Amino acid sequence: MVDATDVEEGPELGRGGQGRVTTLRKLMGRPADGVVVKRYNPQVVPNAAALTRLVSWRRSLDVQQRQQLDAVACWPLSVLVERGRAVGTVLPLVPAGFGFWTGTPSGIRRFVLNELQFLVAGRHLLRRRGIPETTTADRLRILATFTEAVALLHGHDVVLGDLSLKNLLWRTGDEGPGIFLLDCDGLRLEGTDPVTPQSNSPSWADPAFPATQNQQSDAYKVALVVLRTLARDFHTHDAGTAGPTAGPELTSLLRSSLRRNPEARPSVSAWTGPLRSRAEAFDQIRKEGAFPA
Structure with missing residues (x-):
């Protein structure tokens, strides 16, 4: 889990019905490259156990399986908590090539x-x-x-x-x-x-x-x-x-x-x-x- 006090967020990348996604400048005081933060809207109450299960499942995969997953899915990397409550998740940044100017x-x-x-x-x-x-x-x-x-x-x-x-x-x-x-x-x-x-x-x-x-x-x-x-x-x-x-x-x-x-x-x-x-x-x-x- 990642505590919200250890996260320094950057500009907003987008928002939807459930929450908003921002860049992540620093995590625990260190530069955070290749990841973003999704914060749920206040009215959305995520199932913390279910989110933790998704994070743990990815970590349980072997190296090859995890690489296959990461190549095709923006899978949760960690649970973001604030005052002991799940409020979001840390996600990988969308890889290069999936957009245009x-x-x-x-x-x-x-x-x-x-x-x-x-x-x-x-x-x-x-x-x-x-x-x-x-x-x-x-x-x-x-x-x-x-x-x-x-x-x-x-x-x-x-x-x-x-x-x-x-x-x-x-x-x-x-x-x-x-x-x-x-x-x-x-x-x-x-x-x-x-x-x-x-x-x-x-x-x-x-x-x-x-x-x-x-x-x-x-x-x-x-x-x-x-x-x-x-x-x-x-x-x-x-x-x-x-x-x-x-x-x-x-x-x-x-x-x-x-x-x-x-x-x-x-x-x-x-x-x-x-x-x-x-x-x-x-x-x-x-x-x-x-x-x-």
Whole structure:
């Protein structure tokens, strides 16, 4: 645990419904690089035992497992306490490459995180806002990396709970496709309580589990991420809207994963191979000049 009196916070990086995130200048009098602080809003009462459990679980992993986790998830590193009460958590800084600089109409440049919404948005909207576009193959590879990361977490009995347009980051570039999950203090281990009640972002709820979260509801939401990214549609639940971009195999997976019967849904790991294969197919089509990016 880290006492709030041992923390020197810097500028605010962002805020949401549960709290605000600030840079961390010093921790116990020493420079603190690569970490930030999330403080919960006064009306949010975190489950201190659950937050401690997440921190302890990460520390229980071996070196390789911890590196795999840290590469894809903004996992709590320590509990922030104030007068003996949990008030926040220390988190890793978002790695390089998960954002871009853009200009505002007033000429001010600002840094924007590469949130899922910018992977889903159509090219005309992106162009109007000066946001870099991705190719279809890029999007397919990012989705493959995402499903691989969720499968990794599921293999460790982690339940994601909520997925939204803002808590999944992505990148492309020389390092290859990458994803980074935010709000990981909202995740839980199977059979345990969450730090705060796990909610559903609007239009992301699983009809089979409207009032609870589990790995089956995760699988439903992962399918929605794939569908909405391929369809370039923020609200669709219809597998058919992915169109020819998905191809027969991915369309079949979409239909199976969005079924109301959760027992009939494939595991998240079933997505990764077909997504990569589809990306390779689009690479080949693009080389032959037979289809636009």
